[in-house]
Amino acid sequence: MTSAASATSTAPNEPAIRRLLRATEVDTRMIDMIGALALIWIGFNVYTVAQTGEGLFLTPRNLWNLSVQTSSIAIMATGMVLIIVMRHIDLSVGSIIGFVSTIIGVAQVHILPLYLGLDNPAIWVIAVVIALAIGAAIGAFHGSLVAYVGIPAFIVTLGGQLFWRGAAWWVTTGQTIAPLDDRFALMGGGPHGSIGATASWALAALACAGIIFGLYAGRQRRARFRFPQRPMWAEYVIAAVGCFVVLGATAIVNAYPWPERVAAKYAADNNIPVPEGGLYISTGYAIPVLIALVTGLVMTFLARRTRFGRYVYAIGGNPEAAELAGINTKRITVLVFALMGMLAGVAACIDSARLDSATNVLGQFDELYVIAAAVIGGTSLAGGVGTIYGALIGALVIQSLQSGMVLLGFDSAFQQMVVGVVLVGAVGIDTFYRRRTAKG
Numbered sequence: 001m002t003s004a005a006s007a008t009s010t011a012p013n014e015p016a017i018r019r020l021l022r023a024t025e026v027d028t029r030m031i032d033m034i035g036a037l038a039l040i041w042i043g044f045n046v047y048t049v050a051q052t053g054e055g056l057f058l059t060p061r062n063l064w065n066l067s068v069q070t071s072s073i074a075i076m077a078t079g080m081v082l083i084i085v086m087r088h089i090d091l092s093v094g095s096i097i098g099f100v101s102t103i104i105g106v107a108q109v110h111i112l113p114l115y116l117g118l119d120n121p122a123i124w125v126i127a128v129v130i131a132l133a134i135g136a137a138i139g140a141f142h143g144s145l146v147a148y149v150g151i152p153a154f155i156v157t158l159g160g161q162l163f164w165r166g167a168a169w170w171v172t173t174g175q176t177i178a179p180l181d182d183r184f185a186l187m188g189g190g191p192h193g194s195i196g197a198t199a200s201w202a203l204a205a206l207a208c209a210g211i212i213f214g215l216y217a218g219r220q221r222r223a224r225f226r227f228p229q230r231p232m233w234a235e236y237v238i239a240a241v242g243c244f245v246v247l248g249a250t251a252i253v254n255a256y257p258w259p260e261r262v263a264a265k266y267a268a269d270n271n272i273p274v275p276e277g278g279l280y281i282s283t284g285y286a287i288p289v290l291i292a293l294v295t296g297l298v299m300t301f302l303a304r305r306t307r308f309g310r311y312v313y314a315i316g317g318n319p320e321a322a323e324l325a326g327i328n329t330k331r332i333t334v335l336v337f338a339l340m341g342m343l344a345g346v347a348a349c350i351d352s353a354r355l356d357s358a359t360n361v362l363g364q365f366d367e368l369y370v371i372a373a374a375v376i377g378g379t380s381l382a383g384g385v386g387t388i389y390g391a392l393i394g395a396l397v398i399q400s401l402q403s404g405m406v407l408l409g410f411d412s413a414f415q416q417m418v419v420g421v422v423l424v425g426a427v428g429i430d431t432f433y434r435r436r437t438a439k440g
Contacts, residue, residue: 097363105358139341
């Protein structure tokens with residue numbers, strides 16, 4: 001039996017980079033995605049320097065806005081990973097966002113205040129529960145048609161895309177519902193929808209402690225089952241890099257202050273004297289970003305540490321074998337689509353809160369960006385392969401491209417062309433990897 005020694009056996013002349021990747025067990029495709037993301041960021045920043053004389057992309061303000069804009073796509077991409085892993089697709093998530101947002105908008109503005117009174121703190125809680133329930137119900141309905149009726153997911157969700165977009169218009173007759181509950185609007189981010197510098201640093205310290213504890217627990221678990229161990233230096237490298245990323249991200253979001261007018265109004269409302277240079281209040285992490293991060297952690301645990309997650313990957317790898325093994329594939333299909341719908345409900349809350357309004361066009365084309373994020377993140381359209389963290393990075397790549405092109409003044413048609421090229425390229429890379437693996 002293998003002892004709890006080093007998990008790596010390296011050749012004498014093996015390059016240092018390859019030895020490092022092998023020892024740390026880092027996914028090389030994730031390194032590729034991070035490298036592509038770095039090139040996008042640096043490229044846009046250099047271009048803005050050439051155009052305006054100063055770098056506009058790699059600034060705390062732009063990176064903070066980028067993180068907020070990425071949150072809803074990232075949340076849905078975590079669910080789309082499981083959908084695609086099971087060899088299905090969901091084209092309806094954008095329309096679900098539009099429909100759910102109109103329902104909770106009408107509830108907050110026209111229905112709940114009649115029974116609970118204006119500015120009741122329960123309004124936003126009920127609105128979120130309604131969003132999650134409706135999203136999950138729609139997803140479960142789609143999953144039932146796929147699993148029990150046998151209609152292909154492409155057709156079911158394409159029909160759902162058309163139906164729920166029309167239903168969203170029918171609920172509001174095309175009108176915009178605003179303003180929403182003040183507490184609910186905090187879910188959209190902004191100066192008041194953020195946690196500030198102190199809480200952000202405390203959260204960063206907690207995250208670093210979690211990284212270290214996770215590595216320690218993983219090492220203990222490997223020793224208990226006599227699995228090969230990573231070298232200690234590799235554990236130190238992983239801990240150092242992880243903590244560096246967390247602390248660096250925290251420093252960036254804390255370097256973005258409240259807008260001057262917002263800070264001045266806050267000072268006036270709270271009788272705070274304003275210094276000569278103005279009141280500097282760090283924004284910190286935005287609430288939608290924290291929701292996306294928590295969603296990523298929960299979905300990672302669900303996919304990697306639960307029986308449900310193992311069943312999803314087993315079905316995606318070989319549906320016939322999974323069914324012969326006794327897995328209730330129909331039930332898992334319904335649950336996966338229900339989970340996807342619930343995540344779309346979360347995204348609907350974030351998007352409508354950020355706009356402080358509900359409209360039937362909310363979420364338009366989001367299904368394409370969500371699918372693109374999952375595929376760019378390494379999820380194979382052939383099924384059975386995909387990671388949650390890859391989808392989160394893929395969402396950041398997609399949003400970085402959009403944000404950079406908007407910053408440079410590119411029109412929407414060109415933006416769609418670029419996203420299309422990137423999506424096709426990602427699928428091409430996935431095909432290349434699968435062919436190389438099959439030959440190897």
